[in-house]
Amino acid sequence: MTLPDARNILTAAAVVAVVLLAGCGERARPDGPVTIVFKHARMFGDDPVPRLIAAFEARHPGIRVKTEALGASSDEQHQFFVINLEGARGRGAGFDVMMLDVIWVPEFARAGWLLDLTDSLAPGELAGHFPAAAEAARWNGRVWALPWNFNVGLLYYRADLLARHGLSPPRTDAELANAVRVIQAAERDPKLDGFVWQGKQYEGLVCNALEALWASGTTLIASTGEVLPDPARAEAALARLRGWIDAGLSPAWVSAADEELTRRAFGDGRAIFLRNWFYAMDLFEEPNSPVRGKVGVAPLPRLTEGVGAPGATGGSLLGVSRGSRHPEAAVALARFLASEDAQRVLAGGSVLPTRAALYADPALVAKRPHMPAFRDLATSARPRPLTPAYLMLSTSLQPEVSAAVVGVKSPARAVADARHQLEHALSGLR
Amino acid sequence: MTGRERQDRRAAIAFVAPAVVVLAALTAGPALWIFWLSLRERLPVFGVDRLTGFGHYAFLATDARFWSAFRVTIIFTIASVALELVLGLGVALALRGQRVGRRSALSLLLLAWALPGVVTARVFEWLYYPAGGFVNVILGTPLNWLGSPTLALPALIVADVWRTMPFVALFCYARLLTIPAAVYEAAAVDGASRSATFRFVTLPLLGPVLLVTLLFRTLDALRAFDLMFVLTGGGPAGMTETLTVYAYRSLFQTLRLGFGSAIGVVVFLLVMLVAAAYLRVLRRQDATA
Numbered sequence: 001m002t003l004p005d006a007r008n009i010l011t012a013a014a015v016v017a018v019v020l021l022a023g024c025g026e027r028a029r030p031d032g033p034v035t036i037v038f039k040h041a042r043m044f045g046d047d048p049v050p051r052l053i054a055a056f057e058a059r060h061p062g063i064r065v066k067t068e069a070l071g072a073s074s075d076e077q078h079q080f081f082v083i084n085l086e087g088a089r090g091r092g093a094g095f096d097v098m099m100l101d102v103i104w105v106p107e108f109a110r111a112g113w114l115l116d117l118t119d120s121l122a123p124g125e126l127a128g129h130f131p132a133a134a135e136a137a138r139w140n141g142r143v144w145a146l147p148w149n150f151n152v153g154l155l156y157y158r159a160d161l162l163a164r165h166g167l168s169p170p171r172t173d174a175e176l177a178n179a180v181r182v183i184q185a186a187e188r189d190p191k192l193d194g195f196v197w198q199g200k201q202y203e204g205l206v207c208n209a210l211e212a213l214w215a216s217g218t219t220l221i222a223s224t225g226e227v228l229p230d231p232a233r234a235e236a237a238l239a240r241l242r243g244w245i246d247a248g249l250s251p252a253w254v255s256a257a258d259e260e261l262t263r264r265a266f267g268d269g270r271a272i273f274l275r276n277w278f279y280a281m282d283l284f285e286e287p288n289s290p291v292r293g294k295v296g297v298a299p300l301p302r303l304t305e306g307v308g309a310p311g312a313t314g315g316s317l318l319g320v321s322r323g324s325r326h327p328e329a330a331v332a333l334a335r336f337l338a339s340e341d342a343q344r345v346l347a348g349g350s351v352l353p354t355r356a357a358l359y360a361d362p363a364l365v366a367k368r369p370h371m372p373a374f375r376d377l378a379t380s381a382r383p384r385p386l387t388p389a390y391l392m393l394s395t396s397l398q399p400e401v402s403a404a405v406v407g408v409k410s411p412a413r414a415v416a417d418a419r420h421q422l423e424h425a426l427s428g429l430r
Numbered sequence: 431m432t433g434r435e436r437q438d439r440r441a442a443i444a445f446v447a448p449a450v451v452v453l454a455a456l457t458a459g460p461a462l463w464i465f466w467l468s469l470r471e472r473l474p475v476f477g478v479d480r481l482t483g484f485g486h487y488a489f490l491a492t493d494a495r496f497w498s499a500f501r502v503t504i505i506f507t508i509a510s511v512a513l514e515l516v517l518g519l520g521v522a523l524a525l526r527g528q529r530v531g532r533r534s535a536l537s538l539l540l541l542a543w544a545l546p547g548v549v550t551a552r553v554f555e556w557l558y559y560p561a562g563g564f565v566n567v568i569l570g571t572p573l574n575w576l577g578s579p580t581l582a583l584p585a586l587i588v589a590d591v592w593r594t595m596p597f598v599a600l601f602c603y604a605r606l607l608t609i610p611a612a613v614y615e616a617a618a619v620d621g622a623s624r625s626a627t628f629r630f631v632t633l634p635l636l637g638p639v640l641l642v643t644l645l646f647r648t649l650d651a652l653r654a655f656d657l658m659f660v661l662t663g664g665g666p667a668g669m670t671e672t673l674t675v676y677a678y679r680s681l682f683q684t685l686r687l688g689f690g691s692a693i694g695v696v697v698f699l700l701v702m703l704v705a706a707a708y709l710r711v712l713r714r715q716d717a718t719a
Contacts, residue, residue: 079682086685111475191561199577201665253560255666256577258649265561388475392684399495403667406579417494424489428686429476 021126034326035064036333040099042069043315044350052345056336063329074101074203078391085113085321090386092323096330097337099148100317100365100384103203103390106139107321110388114144118333121255128340131245132313133354139386145317146338147354149346151277152374152381153311154209156284158272159296161187168280169298173240176301180249183272195244196262197252198274202401206394207312208275209401211300211382212237215309220393221385227393227422231415238404238411240303243407255406267291277314278352280377297373299380310382315354347371362366389426461698467611468692475685486692496693498668499676503700506672507651514647515640517591518598523632525599526606532707536600543596547656554589555661576662579669586657586670593657594650598643605639606632638715645708652701673697 043049070077077102084093085108100108111430126134133147147251157169161183170176180194181331193266198204213219217231228234243251254262259276266274267283269290274280284295302310318334320327336342343353352374358364361377384390400418405410409417471482490496525535545553557564558575566573575585610633617627655674658664664671664679673693681690 030665052663075683082682107475112477193561199666200663201668202663205665251560252574253577256560256574256582256662263560270561392686395679395684397669398663399665399668402665406577406666408579408667408669425684427685428471428473428689430477 029079033064034329035066036096036324036326036329037094037332038065038067038083038097038099039070039095041072043346046349048345052337052342053262053274055342056333059336060329060332063332065333068095070099077101078104080330081108081113085111085323088323092325093321096321096324096326097208097333098319098321100319102136102313102315102317103394105136105145105317105319106386107388107390109139109142109144111320115322115324115331116142116144117146117320117326117331117334118143120357121335123316125335128357129354130356130378130381132378132383133315136313136383136386137317138165145319146320146334147315148338148343149228149351150354150378151314151352152378153207153275153277153300153313154374154377155298155300156266156276156280157296157298158269158291158294161272162293162296169296170273170301171298172302172305177247178248179334180272183369190246193251193271194249195270195273195275196250196257196265197244197256197404198258198262199241199245200256200258200261201398202258203398205401205405206397207314207384208241209237209397210312210382211275211309212240212303214382215300215303215307216240217307217386221387225426227426228415228419231412231419234418235411236303237271238401238414241401241405242407242411255402267411278374279350281374282350282368285370294424297370297377298375308380310380312376313381313383315352380417385428389429392425393422396425435621464691464694464698467687468689468695472687473688482688486689490616490692495668495671495676496673499671499673500696501674502668502670503652503654503674505583505649505652506587507589509584510587510594510651511560511644511647513587513591514598515596515644518595518643519602519636519640521595521599522602522606525603536603539596539599542593543600545593547593548660550589550593551657551660554585554592554657558585558661577666579666582662582666582670586661589657590651590654591663594647598647600635601643602611605636609635611639611718614642627674638712640652641708641712645705645712648704648708649701653697673700 014157024346026331027230038053042050049067053067055065057065063286068228070080077099081098082103084095087093104116109116126137126143126147128152129137132152137143137145137147155169159169162169165179165186167182169181170179184192184194198208210220210428215235216233216237218228218230218237221227222229227316228332245252245254257265259280263272263276263280263283265271266276267280267289281295281297283289284291286292300311302309318338318426320334324330338354340355340357343355344361344364345357347353347361348357352371353359356375356379359371359378361371365371385392385393397418400414400421403417404411404414468486469481469483470479470484472479482546521539525532525539528535558566560566560572560574563575565575566637572599573581575581612633613631614627617631623632653674653679654672658670658672658675659678662670664675674697677690677693677697679690680686680693684690
C-alpha cells in the first residue's frame with residue numbers, strides 16, 4: 001500500500017501548489033478596485049475636475065482615481081514629465097494619465113512614453129474635435145492622446161472705440177494701421193497704445209512668429225523637413241513684427257511682453273488691439289473689468305488680402321503613460337474626460353473645449369456669449385509644427401526672432417542665423 | 431618623521447577619509463559623469479546615444495549663442511559683484527556708525543536676501559513694468575527696461591545687487607564689530623584723517639573677509655539663473671542669456687543631454703578656475719599675515 005500513499009502525497013502536493021498559485025494570482029485580483037493616478041495642472045477658479053472624477057468613479061466602481069497637481073508653468077510641467085518618464089524607462093513612472101501641452105505629443109510619442117491609443121478608440125472618435133485639435137493628437141499616423149482643451153490666437157479689439165470713430169474691425173495690416181492712427185489721433189490719450197502682442201523671448205513669441213510666417217504664406221518647417229523653406233517670405237514675416245514697432249503701431253515694450261502683461265494692458269483699457277488666446281475673453285468680461293462689454297474678437301490681421309492668417313493653437317491633451325500598470329482603466333479615464341459630456345462640464349469653468357458642437361451649446365453660450373464667435377476662429381486655426389523636435393526648434397528660434405523684434409539683427413540676418421541654428425539642432429537626430 | 435608622527439599621520443588619514451569619500455561621491459562623481467555625458471550625443475527622445483568625443487566642444491567654440499552667453503555671464507558677474515561689494519561695504523560702515531535702530535535696519539537688510547529668487551524676480555517684474563511700473567513712475571520715463579537690448583542686462587544687475595548686497599554688508603558688518611576700538615583710538619591719536627583711517631586701518635582689517643565674500647559672490651554670479659529665467663527668459667535677442675540658462679534650455683527643455691552637459695562642464699571649469707585664483711590670493715595673504 002505504499003504506492004497509493006505516494007500517489008496521495010503527490011496529489012496533495014499538487015492541490016497545495018494549485019492553491020498557492022491561485023493565492024498568488026489573487027493578489028492582483030482583476031475585479032478588485034485599481035487605483036490610477038491622473039497628473040494635471042489646476043484650473044483657474046472653480047475647478048470642475050474633482051466633480052468629473054467623482055462621476056467617472058461612480059460609473060466605474062472598479063477604478064479609483066487619484067489626482068496629483070502639476071507645477072504652474074508649462075516649463076515646470078515639461079521638466080517634471082521628462083525627468084520622471086525618462087528615469088522610469090518604460091516602467092511605471094508613478095502616474096497613468098497625464099495632461100500634455102499641445103506641443104509635447106509628438107515628442108513624448110517618439111520617446112516611447114505614451115501608449116498608442118489608436119486601437120482603443122471607436123471609429124471617428126476624434127471627428128467631433130476641431131481639425132487643428134485632432135491633428136495635434138496624431139503623430140506618425142497613430143493617435144497618442146485625446147484633445148482636452150483648446151486655445152487659439154486671435155485679435156481682440158475695442159469695439160467701443162472702433163464704433164465711436166466709424167471703423168469696422170480690421171481685416172488686414174493696412175486697416176489695422178489706419179484704425180490705430182485714426183483712434184490715437186482722435187482720442188489724444190498718450191496712455192492708449194495701439195496693437196499689443198507677445199514679443200518677449202519665450203514660447204509665446206514663437207506663436208506670434210508662426211502666425212506671421214503663415215500670414216506671409218510660408219511656414220517654419222516644410223513637409224520635406226526643410227527649416228524656413230522660403231527665406232524671403234520668412235524675412236517679410238519678421239520685418240512685419242519689427243515694422244509694427246517701428247511704425248509706432250505697437251509700443252516698444254511688447255519686446256518684453258508675455259500673454260499676461262499684454263492682457264492686463266488691454267484689460268485696463270490701455271490698448272486698442274491685442275493678440276492673445278481665447279482664455280483672455282472671460283477675464284475681460286468679469287464684472288469689475290474696465291473693458292467689460294467693449295471687446296470684440298476677429299481673426300488675426302492678414303498681411304495681404306489673398307493669404308489667410310490662422311491663429312496658432314494651444315491647449316492640452318490627455319495621454320496615457322506607456323508604463324501604466326492599468327492601461328485599460330487609464331484609457332477609460334482619458335476617453336471619459338475628453339468626451340463631449342465631460343468637456344461640457346469643463347467649459348462651464350474657465351477652459352474652452354476642443355469639440356466644435358459645444359460652441360453652439362445653448363447653456364454654455366448663455367454663460368459665455370463669446371463662444372459662437374470663437375467657433376470659426378477655432379475651425380481655421382493651425383497647430384504649431386507637429387514634430388518631436390519642436391522644443392529644439394522653438395528654443396533655437398526664440399533668440400533670433402527676438403533679435404529681429406528689437407532690431408539688433410536685420411530680418412535677413414535673423415532668418416539666416418535661425419536657419420543655421422535650427423539645422424544644427426536637427427543635425428544630431430540624423 | 432618619528433614613530434609618533436607617523437602614527438598621528440595615519441590617524442589623521444583615517445579621520446579625514448570619510449569626508450574625502452563622501453565629497454568624492456557627492457561632487458567628483460557627478461562631475462565626472464557630466465563630463466562623460468558631454469562626450470556623447472545623447473537624445474533620449476530620439477533614442478540617440480553615441481560617442482562624439484569633443485564634438486560638442488568644437489561646436490561651442492564656433493557657436494555665437496554660446497559666446498554671447500559667455501560674455502553675458504562675465505559682464506553680469508563683474509558688474510554685479512563689484513557693485514555689491516562697494517555698496518555692501520558702504521552699508522556696513524553706515525550700520526556701524528548708526529546709533530539707533532540698528533537691529534531693525536539689519537532685519538530689513540536681511541529681508542531682501544531672504545526672499546527666494548523667483549519672488550525677487552516677480553517683484554522686479556512689477557517694478558520694471560513698462561507702462562506704470564514703479565521705476566518708470568519715479569523716473570518719469572517710459573523706458574523699456576526688460577525689452578531693450580541695452581537696458582535689460584543692467585536692469586537684471588540692479589535686481590541682483592538689491593538682492594545680494596545685504597549678504598556682503600552683513601559679512602563686512604560682522605567683521606567691523608570685531609575691530610577693537612583701541613585701534614581707531616590709536617589712529618586718532620596719530621592724527622589720521624577719516625579717509626586715512628579707512629584706507630590704512632579698516633580696509634586692511636576687512637581684507638580677508640572681503641576676499642571670502644568676493645569668492646562666494648563671484649561663484650554665485652557665474653551660475654546666475656533665476657532672475658534672467660523669470661524676468662527676460664534670456665532675451666531680448668539673447669542679451670541676458672547666461673551660460674546656465676543656455677545649459678538649462680539644452681538639458682531640460684530640449685533634452686540634448688550631451689550638448690547641455692558640455693555647457694555645464696564649461697561652467698564648472700570656469701567656476702573652478704575662478705575659485706582656484708581666489709584661493710591662491712587668500713593663501714598668499716595668510717602667508718604674509
